[in-house]
Amino acid sequence: MAYVLKERHPDLPPPRSEVGVLGWLRRNLFSTWYNTLFTLVTAYLLWLALPPFFEWAVLHAHYAGEGRQACAGGGACWVFIGDRLPQFFYGFYPAAERWRVDLGFALFVPLIAYLHLPRVRFKLWVGAFTLFVYPVIAYYLFAGGVFGLPAVPTSQWGGLMLTLILAFTGIVGALPLGVLLALGRRSSLPVLRSVSVAFIELWRGVPLITVLFMSSVLLPLFLPTGVEIDKLLRALIAIALFQAAYIAEVVRGGLQAIPKGQFEAAQALGLTYPQSMALVIMPQALKIAIPGIIVTFIELFKDTSLVVIIGLMDLLGITQAALNDPKWLGFAAEGYLFAGLIYWIFCFGLSRYGLYLERRFHTGHRR
Amino acid sequence: MNADARNAAAAEVVIDIEGLHKWYGEFHVLKDINLKVSRGERIVVCGPSGSGKSTLIRCINHLEIHQKGRIVVNGVELNENLKNIETIRREVGMVFQHFNLFPHLTVLDNCTLAPIWVRKLPKKEAVDTAMHYLKRVGIAEQASKYPGQLSGGQQQRVAIARALCMKPEVMLFDEPTSALDPEMIKEVLDVMVGLAEQGMTMIVVTHEMGFARQVADRVIFMDRGEIVEENAPEPFFTHPQSERTQLFLSQILH
Numbered sequence: 101m102a103y104v105l106k107e108r109h110p111d112l113p114p115p116r117s118e119v120g121v122l123g124w125l126r127r128n129l130f131s132t133w134y135n136t137l138f139t140l141v142t143a144y145l146l147w148l149a150l151p152p153f154f155e156w157a158v159l160h161a162h163y164a165g166e167g168r169q170a171c172a173g174g175g176a177c178w179v180f181i182g183d184r185l186p187q188f189f190y191g192f193y194p195a196a197e198r199w200r201v202d203l204g205f206a207l208f209v210p211l212i213a214y215l216h217l218p219r220v221r222f223k224l225w226v227g228a229f230t231l232f233v234y235p236v237i238a239y240y241l242f243a244g245g246v247f248g249l250p251a252v253p254t255s256q257w258g259g260l261m262l263t264l265i266l267a268f269t270g271i272v273g274a275l276p277l278g279v280l281l282a283l284g285r286r287s288s289l290p291v292l293r294s295v296s297v298a299f300i301e302l303w304r305g306v307p308l309i310t311v312l313f314m315s316s317v318l319l320p321l322f323l324p325t326g327v328e329i330d331k332l333l334r335a336l337i338a339i340a341l342f343q344a345a346y347i348a349e350v351v352r353g354g355l356q357a358i359p360k361g362q363f364e365a366a367q368a369l370g371l372t373y374p375q376s377m378a379l380v381i382m383p384q385a386l387k388i389a390i391p392g393i394i395v396t397f398i399e400l401f402k403d404t405s406l407v408v409i410i411g412l413m414d415l416l417g418i419t420q421a422a423l424n425d426p427k428w429l430g431f432a433a434e435g436y437l438f439a440g441l442i443y444w445i446f447c448f449g450l451s452r453y454g455l456y457l458e459r460r461f462h463t464g465h466r467r
Numbered sequence: 468m469n470a471d472a473r474n475a476a477a478a479e480v481v482i483d484i485e486g487l488h489k490w491y492g493e494f495h496v497l498k499d500i501n502l503k504v505s506r507g508e509r510i511v512v513c514g515p516s517g518s519g520k521s522t523l524i525r526c527i528n529h530l531e532i533h534q535k536g537r538i539v540v541n542g543v544e545l546n547e548n549l550k551n552i553e554t555i556r557r558e559v560g561m562v563f564q565h566f567n568l569f570p571h572l573t574v575l576d577n578c579t580l581a582p583i584w585v586r587k588l589p590k591k592e593a594v595d596t597a598m599h600y601l602k603r604v605g606i607a608e609q610a611s612k613y614p615g616q617l618s619g620g621q622q623q624r625v626a627i628a629r630a631l632c633m634k635p636e637v638m639l640f641d642e643p644t645s646a647l648d649p650e651m652i653k654e655v656l657d658v659m660v661g662l663a664e665q666g667m668t669m670i671v672v673t674h675e676m677g678f679a680r681q682v683a684d685r686v687i688f689m690d691r692g693e694i695v696e697e698n699a700p701e702p703f704f705t706h707p708q709s710e711r712t713q714l715f716l717s718q719i720l721h
């Protein structure tokens with residue numbers, strides 16, 4: 101008796117339930133009984149919440165018209181957002197001067213674009229220009245008082261413009277300082293090491309909100325009378341120093357992952373310590389640290405909204421100011437939704453950018 | 468000493484090690500090492516694991532710091548003077564067991580980095596030199612790849628080319644083939660034999676006894692931080708003097 105096949109049976113197609121949409125659903129949503137339960141409960145909650153939201157935000161919403169009377173009845177009042185849009189973007193920056201803000205940010209775009217072109221010349225110079233010269237140009241463009249530009253005090257800066265300035269300065273100021281602190285923390289010189297450790301642990305041990313309070317309340321007490329530092333400048337410095345401490349720790353993690361042999365090879369070739377760090381160790385360490393750096397920058401972007409408590413009118417601050425306008429009382433939902441959406445767009449963009457960088461710097465398999 | 472006299476002296480002895488001692492804390496790794504290497508000489512260093520071979524050659528370019536004794540390379544004494552250390556490192560090329568190529572740079576950039584930043588060569592010239600040496604180690608067509616895309620043997624050949632691009636007086640090799648799969652060992656050894664034939668001064672830590680027989684002028688046997696025996700390859704392998712050498716050779720030659 102022989103029931104054994106003489107030839108190889110042709111491959112059967114995979115069971116229907118394992119492929120296609122059904123298969124995906126089965127694997128991801130209904131794989132176990134508690135997964136199925138969660139899926140059903142979530143679906144029910146979405147079914148409860150989404151249609152009303154959609155009706156409010158889209159179907160019954162008011163898009164055009166003048167003033168709050170355009171928004172009679174239910175539905176979201178996007179007229180309010182439209183009316184306030186310039187303030188969401190520029191704060192109380194004088195309308196006639198807003199072109200300066202536009203120009204300032206527009207200048208940034210070609211610089212960044214150039215830095216992302218593959219194989220172009222003078223990248224180092226363009227990078228240095230973006231880091232060191234561009235901020236100065238942008239500052240004088242925004243603040244005025246030179247070249248016949250009317251002065252606009254920083255107290256009138258606000259909205260998304262201010263949020264971006266806070267985030268940009270936080271990032272640009274914190275990255276180099278953080279790198280130096282990370283190197284300092286690993287230095288063999290005891291003094292340098294202790295100073296770096298003290299600095300990092302000090303800032304990491306205090307919430308940003310406290311740091312901001314101290315910068316606006318405590319610092320003036322110690323300054324000689326008559327000396328006044330701009331409120332925005334104080335916040336910028338506080339944020340940059342705070343952020344640097346976090347960046348330092350992320351970069352240190354990257355440094356620790358670089359094998360000792362890399363440094364030895366650089367030394368053996370005759371590179372000096374700064375050259376070894378700048379050309380061999382840091383590029384690799386930063387590459388490893390990219391995900392962590394992006395995470396801290398996303399946190400920073402959101403944390404800039406804390407400057408509200410020291411009276412700076414960033415995107416969130418200006419939203420609250422708009423909500424308190426007697427002409428537009430009662431549209432908090434629209435205001436916060438809009439502000440939230442803008443924060444989300446930037447943070448999501450940063451996150452995707454981080455993924456792009458990771459892929460771009462990937463150079464084959466590491467041993 | 469004027470430049471001519473120094474050159475004349477250097478023409479004879481490139482590396483002069485006298486009474487070298489090194490400790491790791493309490494542990495005495497190198498004990499009274501004396502070694503003179505003349506220009507064009509090929510030295511093979513062997514010995515059991517932990518005997519201090521790596522430590523010795525890493526002292527020569529100051530990757531390790533010695534506590535006692537003198538090391539003079541090409542007429543320059545190795546001490547805490549940073550200028551001297553930099554001068555010596557420019558003149559001494561090193562090849563590591565694990566290649567230590569820079570993974571974020573292409574093969575070509577690996578080879579031009581130090582010539583551009585240390586020797587201050589113009590980029591064009593550095594690229595020409597690099598291509599010359601990459602051709603010599605048989606890897607020129609991979610110049611634009613990253614190290615991670617090459618096999619171990621290819622990576623080690625790039626590492627040799629990278630060191631050669633600095634036009635060093637001396638090459639140090641620390642077990643250059645012991646991290647390689649057997650079929651790749653030969654391609655690396657061939658490059659090293661070629662280098663020896665062209666008169667490069669070399670100190671090679673290796674257990675490749677065929678290589679030692681073929682190119683070495685002298686074989687040095689180290690054990691427990693000391694140079695136990697040193698001799699030309701033929702007598703070294705056929706009539707080892709000390710018991711420790713005999714034991715070691717019987718183990719590695721089966």
Ligand SMILES: Nc1ncnc2c1ncn2[C@@H]1O[C@H](COP(=O)(O)OP(=O)(O)OP(=O)(O)O)[C@@H](O)[C@H]1O
Nearest residue numbers: 491494496514515516517518519520521522523642
């Ligand atoms: N950084 C260090 N700190 C303390 N001890 C060390 C250090 N580096 C090496 N040693 C010790 O010094 C001794 C000599 O090490 P070395 O690496 O020179 O040996 P080696 O002859 O090259 O051996 P191998 O064939 O395994 O490479 C070993 O016993 C080792 O444990």
Ligand SMILES: [Mg+2]
Nearest residue numbers: 520521522642
């Ligand atoms: Mg060793």
